[in-house]
Amino acid sequence: MNLRELAASLGLSQTTVSRALNGYPEVSTETRLRVEAAARAANYQPNSRARRLATGRAMTIGHVITHTGETEMVNPIFADFLAGAGEVYAREGYDLLLSIVHEGAAERAYRQMAANGSVDGVMVQGPRVEDPRIGLLQELGLPFLVHGRTGESGGYNWLDIANLRAFRRATEFLLDLGHRRIALINGQEAMDFAARRRRGYEEALRARGIAPDPALMSADVMTEGYGHRAAANLLDRGNAPTAFLVSSVISAIGVRQAAIERGLQLGRDISIITHDDVLSYLNNDAEGPAFTATRSSIRAAGRRCAEILIERIKHPNAPFVHELWEAELMVGRSTGPAP
Template identity: 45%
Template sequence: MNLKQLSQMLGLSQTTVSRALNGYPEVNRETRERVLQAVRETGYRPNKAAQRLATGKAGSLGLVMPTAPGHPSDVHFGEFLTGLGEEALRHDFHFVITPADPNDEVGALRRLAISGNVDALFVAYMRGHDPRLDMLKSLSIPFVVHGRSIGSEPDYPYLDIDNEAAFYDATKLLLQLGHRRFAVMNGPEHLDFAIRRKMGVGAALAERGLTLDEVCVTHTAMTDEQGLFAMERFLQLPERPTAILCSSTVLALGAIRIINQAGLKLGEDISLIAHDDVLPLLKPENFSVPLTTTRSPLRAAGVRIAERLIGQIKDLGSYPEQELWKAELIVRASTGAAPAG
């Protein structure tokens, strides 16, 4: 069934049906529901090319995916995309994913924006002083950033979690349990979230007159293998840390393997807190010793960013320009009192 046939069946003009499908506010609710019910019953799908000609909208969200030989993939990004997809599906929006060399993301974003194939962009993996922001702000296309860029003027639309506060709160809990020797397994050091998480740890330690020894900090891709390597190194230090903060449950998976191999007890000899992005295949409560975590659901962030972008494209209402979500500290058995000595 095409648009003309659907319009004839409903006794409405093609323009009215098209506007109802695309969420234009001048179409009343009763008409929109009638059109949507007919779509459900007939299985009608709009022709994207014709829809673009009629509305000037592509019905697509764009993102650039950095990739190159040796460039690590990220399980966390898949969970975020799932949330983005859930909301896009509700509005019959598509994704346009452009692979790009990690050193050419600015150019790739610009080319995607001017291609006419997308109505809006979203950007992730924010860095300090991120060079993509100035280019994005120069465009006439809507965009939302997942994260923030420390050192950049905070005048851009974003959704982020308060990474500094999350790791500040986690460190405070461990300090209250008597820990004094800390280590951090962090993400890549150029990424904004890693910078802020390290700042949160440092701020909490400074309140107790303590400092974070750089030999007890790693900056790596967030994989279980890297967590394993980092924990091996920490256990070889003259004074091994008793409190570990991990930027991901994936890092924690490798770290705990080494803790167990060393004959140490998690929550007794060593306490560990991981940042939990509610990964469905790696639930912190299902670890042999349930993990204390700072919880921030990536899928919900994906849903919210899609909601904001599509809402702006369709003029569905006003949305906050900037959102900073608070992470929740969930205390489980992987944290306990500091061991004596």
């Protein structure tokens, strides 16, 4: 059933039927009701391809997700972020076009989306300290929103969590507990969030007169194995750290495992603070938080990011939106006074 047939069956023009269904005012209430009833009865659904061509809007938002490096790893937090954003898209009538490509192919993916007209805007995730995507998208004139931000955080919309403050705060918390040798198990520091977290960590140490020790810091893609490996190395040396600051729960699980294998008890012999994105399948909250953590829901971020992006698409010339979310510090059972 298409519009023409529906119109014919009602003895009306396509124009009127289209207007009635799209809520235009110049249709009498009586006809509108008749049209709506008929549409429902016939289970009429406007053809989205035709509508998109006619309106020039794609009613679609693009997410380009890159997998990193040799491991081809897909960051698992994307699933929860997408779930949050997807909720809002569905509510607002937008589709979500997902493109998972290797890092090097991202630029082509964006260019294609822009030239193609298959999306009205794109979501940018996991920005690097210097990220070519920002400039590219500005040049392409495609509305976009960055979850996170780059060093240069001026001329575009972003939503970020206060990574620096979160990690400074977490470090201070450990310092207050008497820890002096605190390790940082960070994500890749080319990523903006990781660079900020490191700065927060270093600032807190320096403020107490402790010089950051490069030997206590590592940075890599945040898998469980990486957490395990990095912690094992540190714990097996002389002068091992008494506390770990870890950038993701997944890596923190590896760190915990390394500690346990060495007979160390969490919260007594060793302390761990992790950043917790509140992933649904790694609930840190189950029976009281296992890990002390800086916490901020990635899913909630996804929701809000979608809202801001849609707002931008509707009003491309509105002033830029910058939203900075504080992470909360949740005290769990993985921290305690320095031994």
